[in-house]
Amino acid sequence: MKKILLLIVAVLLIGGLLPSIGFAQDETPNFVGIAYGNGSYISIDDKGGIELSSDCVQWTNTYTEPNGRFLKVIWGNNQYMVLTTTKVLISPDGYQWTSFDFGNSEDTIGICDIIWDGKKYIGVGYSSIITSTDGLHWDYQDSKGATYLNSIIYTGTEYIAAGGYMGSGRVMKSTDGYNWSEWYGLMEEYGDDSFEKLCSNGKSYLFQTSFGNLFVSDNLAGGSSSYATSKSLAFYIHDIVSFNNQFVAIASNGTIHYSSDGKNWSAQQLDSTYYFNKIISSNGKLYILGKFGSKKSIFTSTDGKVWARIDYSVKNLLYRKISGYIAPDFIQNQSSVNSNDLLDFNIEIVGTNFHSKTDINGYFEILVPYNQIDAVYSIKISKQNYLQRVFNNMTIKSDVNLAQADKPLTMLIGDIDNNGVINIADIIQITKSFNSIVSDSRYNYTYDLNSDNAINIADIIMIAKNFNRTSTDYLN
Ligand SMILES: [Ca+2]
Numbered sequence: 001m002k003k004i005l006l007l008i009v010a011v012l013l014i015g016g017l018l019p020s021i022g023f024a025q026d027e028t029p030n031f032v033g034i035a036y037g038n039g040s041y042i043s044i045d046d047k048g049g050i051e052l053s054s055d056c057v058q059w060t061n062t063y064t065e066p067n068g069r070f071l072k073v074i075w076g077n078n079q080y081m082v083l084t085t086t087k088v089l090i091s092p093d094g095y096q097w098t099s100f101d102f103g104n105s106e107d108t109i110g111i112c113d114i115i116w117d118g119k120k121y122i123g124v125g126y127s128s129i130i131t132s133t134d135g136l137h138w139d140y141q142d143s144k145g146a147t148y149l150n151s152i153i154y155t156g157t158e159y160i161a162a163g164g165y166m167g168s169g170r171v172m173k174s175t176d177g178y179n180w181s182e183w184y185g186l187m188e189e190y191g192d193d194s195f196e197k198l199c200s201n202g203k204s205y206l207f208q209t210s211f212g213n214l215f216v217s218d219n220l221a222g223g224s225s226s227y228a229t230s231k232s233l234a235f236y237i238h239d240i241v242s243f244n245n246q247f248v249a250i251a252s253n254g255t256i257h258y259s260s261d262g263k264n265w266s267a268q269q270l271d272s273t274y275y276f277n278k279i280i281s282s283n284g285k286l287y288i289l290g291k292f293g294s295k296k297s298i299f300t301s302t303d304g305k306v307w308a309r310i311d312y313s314v315k316n317l318l319y320r321k322i323s324g325y326i327a328p329d330f331i332q333n334q335s336s337v338n339s340n341d342l343l344d345f346n347i348e349i350v351g352t353n354f355h356s357k358t359d360i361n362g363y364f365e366i367l368v369p370y371n372q373i374d375a376v377y378s379i380k381i382s383k384q385n386y387l388q389r390v391f392n393n394m395t396i397k398s399d400v401n402l403a404q405a406d407k408p409l410t411m412l413i414g415d416i417d418n419n420g421v422i423n424i425a426d427i428i429q430i431t432k433s434f435n436s437i438v439s440d441s442r443y444n445y446t447y448d449l450n451s452d453n454a455i456n457i458a459d460i461i462m463i464a465k466n467f468n469r470t471s472t473d474y475l476n
């Protein structure tokens with residue numbers, strides 16, 4: 001019966017029918033990394049998403065790279081670093097990212113793991129060991145022929161990398177991270193398995209294999225006799241870590257396994273409804289990253305025994321919006337409005353790069369990134385010939401609308417010399433072009449306040465109406 005089913009599936013596959021009858025791929029992102037630095041938690045998923053949080057509960061999606069296959073995130077050198085197989089992304093704040101491409105061939109250069117040892121980054125991968133002090137300039141180190149290195153650790157005194165391919169489990173060591181030697185290979189007797197990850201508790205080295213098995217060695221002396229296998233664990237192991245001199249392993253079915261020597265294990269069923277993907281030690285805590293249905297979830301522990309579930313929530317809101325309508329004072333009694341009169345008022349948040357201009361309806365909006373909404377700002381509105389207007393003590397913790405279309409912010413015309421007061425000096429400025437029309441050489445369009453192609457008494461009257469007004473009058 002099973003064979004017949006397989007045959008049917010094979011025929012369907014060949015006929016290309018299987019997708020159409022619905023074997024939908026799981027498109028939900030898998031949580032793959034978390035780190036802490038710069039006062040923020042950062043998390044990454046395997047669909048190119050980066051999220052930031054100050055409390056590990058409320059998260060904000062700050063960056064998404066379409067088709068980005070993120071592997072790991074670390075904090076070091078005062079910056080976040082996100083690893084993909086072909087490049088690293090670097091950011092001091094989690095919002096603005098710079099990338100360094102290792103090259104375009106995953107098969108030859110792909111990096112699988114990366115660490116920061118306090119002075120430099122070290123990455124290991126398919127055929128490479130690379131180092132960098134800043135994340136942007138990388139040096140290739142001699143990997144002594146080792147390929148498919150999946151994992152690297154720094155114990156404080158030594159660097160160890162592990163990997164392997166098709167039944168050639170491989171362990172490399174170094175005392176400085178630059179000069180490497182092969183410690184030895186293992187596992188021909190274990191079929192096509194290879195080392196996926198390693199960790200050390202200070203006494204022993206624990207290896208997780210790509211088939212979900214565990215091996216432990218006290219001395220890495222060479223030969224499989226020095227390794228003990230922990231195959232007896234009931235479930236497929238997804239990830240391992242060492243924490244407080246103890247090994248902790250997670251299985252996909254919501255169980256956690258503990259061992260002090262890597263040989264004798266105890267299990268704790270945390271929650272079978274959760275899928276556990278990664279376990280990470282960071283910032284003195286343990287984090288289990290997983291999923292509940294399609295939702296990302298985190299379990300965290302400070303002692304490796306008592307676990308708290310975090311109800312992870314993500315806001316996609318990246319920005320707060322400051323918006324409003326602006327209109328010149330003189331158009332209020334006009335039946336038709338020249339759109340140029342509404343256009344190009346400058347709105348800027350003083351002391352920042354955030355600014356905007358009004359459109360032909362007098363509308364503007366400024367988007368302020370979520371990580372910069374806590375400050376108190378001044379907003380300045382200006383345009384040639386208008387008395388500058390400033391709003392002080394503005395907070396933008398929520399969206400701010402300064403004025404609606406039917407009651408726009410009024411701007412007073414007449415400050416031709418832009419000194420904050422409308423007076424005789426402004427009128428004198430205009431008199432240089434007084435009684436000129438657009439074809440005259442004396443005509444200066446900036447003084448044609450009502451845009452009627454003539455500079456005459458009508459323009460002077462516009463100034464006179466606001467005579468002696470100053471910028472502080474906007475406050476009254
Ligand atoms: Ca003036």
Ligand SMILES: [Ca+2]
Pocket residue numbers: 448449450451452453454455456458459
């Ligand atoms: Ca005019």
